[in-house]
Amino acid sequence: MKHFIFLLLTLFALPATASLKIAVASNFKVTLDEIVLQYQLQRNPQLPKQRILVSSGSTGVLYNQIRHGAPFDLFLSADSQRAKLIEQSPLGVDNSRFTxxxxxxxxxxxxxxVVIDKRYLLNLKGRVAIANPKLAPYGLAAQQALQSLQLWSKLSYIQGNNISQTYQFIDTGNIKAGFVAHSLLLQNNATNYYLLPVDSYQPILQQGVILTKSQHKPEVQHFLDFLQSEAIAQLIRSKGYL
Incomplete structure (x- = not known):
């Protein structure tokens, strides 16, 4: 009997479940929150609820935080470059990178x-908002698109630290126009925008990688199986991704 009571006390003393910490690019934060909610709802109700802590920011800032020891389990970058750099370093798990x-x-x-189209864009003047090309992949894509249209040197810029801040610059009226993620426009029911041709900038392949320091790799892999399922792929496309 004493042994049984001791066993019960031991079980109740154990943590209910591991907490997963995910670093995600700011443009994907709201979509990830919805995915996390669906993931938690579909889990076996007999299992403890999985705690998932999401931190968002520009890809460049998150990358630097991880390089300096931030205790994340999973990095969801807004580009392939930094995910690859993490995977190829001791910080990332080999062959864990995925789009x-x-x-x-x-x-x-x-x-x-005014109707916004390519002709309007070619006659654009003045100052526009973009995300910092050195920190945010969507900022780099904006620079590439403007260079392909021979507009880069003709405009002036206010730069957000990430694409969400860039969106806020425009949404609050602090600046008239700018380049943002399509997903943010759909998320906020925004109108009057022009989708840049996909061949005017390098593909924005948003990739993730499991981090070596994670002590919850089986739990991370279980979440990734859900994230990469066809149902979630359809959800992601409906949010303004290609």
């Missing part, structure tokens, strides 16, 4: 009745 979404870039001019 979870492909981003689409849009030019947004919310406070105007």
């Amino acid at each position: 979870y979404a492909r981003g689409a870039l849009a030019f947004w001019l919310p406070s105007s009745d």
